[in-house]
Amino acid sequence: MDRRSFIRNSAAATLAAAPRAPAANDRIQLGFVGVGGRGGWLARAFNAIGQKQGLCRVVAVCDIWERRRREAAELYKCQGYTDYREVVNRADVDAVVVATPDHWHATVALAALNQGKDVYVEKPMCHTLDEARRMMETGLRTQRILQVGANGGSSNLFLKAKELLAKGAIGQLIMCQSSAHRNSTKGEWNWKIWPDCGPHAEGDQHIDWQRFLGPAPEHAWEPDRYFNFRKWWDYSGGIATDLFVHLMTTIHFVMGAKVPELVVATGANYRHQKTHEVPDTLNASVVYGKENFCVSLSGTFNSASAGESGFAIMGHEGSLTFRDDRLIFKPEHQVEGNGWIVSSWPSPLEKAYWADPAVQKREKPETWPAQMQDQGESWSEVGPDSTVIHVARFFESIRTHKPSVEDGRAGHHAAAVAHMVNESIKRKAPVAWDFEKDVLKKA
Numbered sequence: 001m002d003r004r005s006f007i008r009n010s011a012a013a014t015l016a017a018a019p020r021a022p023a024a025n026d027r028i029q030l031g032f033v034g035v036g037g038r039g040g041w042l043a044r045a046f047n048a049i050g051q052k053q054g055l056c057r058v059v060a061v062c063d064i065w066e067r068r069r070r071e072a073a074e075l076y077k078c079q080g081y082t083d084y085r086e087v088v089n090r091a092d093v094d095a096v097v098v099a100t101p102d103h104w105h106a107t108v109a110l111a112a113l114n115q116g117k118d119v120y121v122e123k124p125m126c127h128t129l130d131e132a133r134r135m136m137e138t139g140l141r142t143q144r145i146l147q148v149g150a151n152g153g154s155s156n157l158f159l160k161a162k163e164l165l166a167k168g169a170i171g172q173l174i175m176c177q178s179s180a181h182r183n184s185t186k187g188e189w190n191w192k193i194w195p196d197c198g199p200h201a202e203g204d205q206h207i208d209w210q211r212f213l214g215p216a217p218e219h220a221w222e223p224d225r226y227f228n229f230r231k232w233w234d235y236s237g238g239i240a241t242d243l244f245v246h247l248m249t250t251i252h253f254v255m256g257a258k259v260p261e262l263v264v265a266t267g268a269n270y271r272h273q274k275t276h277e278v279p280d281t282l283n284a285s286v287v288y289g290k291e292n293f294c295v296s297l298s299g300t301f302n303s304a305s306a307g308e309s310g311f312a313i314m315g316h317e318g319s320l321t322f323r324d325d326r327l328i329f330k331p332e333h334q335v336e337g338n339g340w341i342v343s344s345w346p347s348p349l350e351k352a353y354w355a356d357p358a359v360q361k362r363e364k365p366e367t368w369p370a371q372m373q374d375q376g377e378s379w380s381e382v383g384p385d386s387t388v389i390h391v392a393r394f395f396e397s398i399r400t401h402k403p404s405v406e407d408g409r410a411g412h413h414a415a416a417v418a419h420m421v422n423e424s425i426k427r428k429a430p431v432a433w434d435f436e437k438d439v440l441k442k443a
């Protein structure tokens with residue numbers, strides 16, 4: 001099919017399928033668009049919930065790689081498609097799960113919402129800021145559940161952190177340091193490329209390249225663009241939208257923050273110039289003026305051992321860190337010591353200073369160990385994987401018609417930070433948010 005007419009058709013695709021409101025004890029019928037790495041995992045998770053709890057069943061799958069389409073259709077004993085419209089237009093599909101590469105998220109999700117379906121769309125919510133807004137607004141207008149797949153808000157540990165913050169455990173929140181560092185072929189998205197696949201191959205090897213490109217600019221078949229799409233601006237926003245978006249979803253959830261007023265970021269490609277269009281190293285300062293704290297984000301694909309990945313939430317009276325599935329609370333040990341400065345004072349003044357009992361209590365070294373003794377507390381992640389909880393919450397939202405923990409607005413704002421990071425890198429300047437219009441301020 002000619003790609004331009006395909007896109008035109010996509011935009012015009014609004015077949016009138018009546019929304020099907022599932023009855024309280026009815027199974028929710030799911031259609032999957034994109035059953036690759038993440039979509040395949042989600043389909044298994046949704047299907048397991050369906051089998052154990054009778055909540056749902058997979059009734060349609062769609063993928064533009066024939067092998068994946070066929071295997072998923074066989075596994076779930078359902079119809080497989082290569083055109084997402086055939087899934088979103090099916091009257092018996094209640095909810096659509098979108099796990100394609102990022103540049104397709106908005107098109108599929110918008111079509112599904114407009115057909116009255118509830119939508120679970122993978123992170124990042126979308127490929128551009130404009131799309132995020134449209135998705136959020138369409139979710140609200142159609143009154144469908146729109147849940148974004150960043151699962152940080154469904155982690156028990158992050159819930160614990162939210163509780164501790166609300167109780168004032170760390171005092172005034174000042175800053176959050178958050179990082180995602182990698183140093184491996186897999187981590188840098190140079191994954192295995194299946195041989196002999198592509199638009200000219202037959203049978204299982206066939207990939208519908210025009211349908212992959214969809215809303216993206218025309219490009220000749222290039223296996224790396226298909227298999228490692230995160231390395232290319234046309235289909236991904238690189239580290240910011242793939243990794244920072246997780247960090248920001250969690251930070252917004254834990255801190256109860258919305259969208260930053262200012263982001264200033266730098267990005268460069270230090271080692272992967274020949275293979276990656278997107279930068280391999282990013283640093284960003286994210287300022288929450290209304291909430292009165294800031295976030296420092298960093299990520300590189302070139303070194304992982306020293307820059308611990310995770311979060312450090314730093315308050316005036318304590319800190320919370322997340323490392324390797326553990327949450328650690330540490331109180332601040334405020335050790336005061338003016339000895340070095342008062343030693344330069346005239347002797348009578350220095351003596352008078354040390355004679356003050358309050359100074360002795362606060363500053364004599366023998367009092368320090370006592371102050372240091374409180375080593376804080378730590379918690380491990382217990383219970384099911386946070387994605388499994390996240391998926392269960394999607395069903396809960398569908399049944400109760402209450403917005404999900406990671407709804408359109410939350411997805412929009414988490415994606416906004418990632419897009420602001422990339423925009424700041426491209427503009428080589430700070431970028432600011434227009435709170436009145438809920439959009440990025442123009443350059």
Ligand SMILES: NC(=O)c1ccc[n+]([C@@H]2O[C@H](COP(=O)([O-])OP(=O)(O)OC[C@H]3O[C@@H](n4cnc5c(N)ncnc54)[C@H](O)[C@@H]3O)[C@@H](O)[C@H]2O)c1
Pocket residue numbers: 033034035036037038039062063064065068082084099100101102104122123124149150151211212214226227242
């Ligand atoms: N929440 C998480 O922790 C998490 C983890 C991994 C990936 N993801 C997200 O999931 C999405 C997919 O990532 P992945 O790693 O699974 O990629 P992938 O390449 O393994 O899978 C994408 C699949 O989508 C298919 N596809 C492409 N265009 C399509 C179209 N127009 N219609 C139907 N199918 C199409 C591809 O053929 C492929 O099978 C990305 O947006 C990624 O950010 C989220």
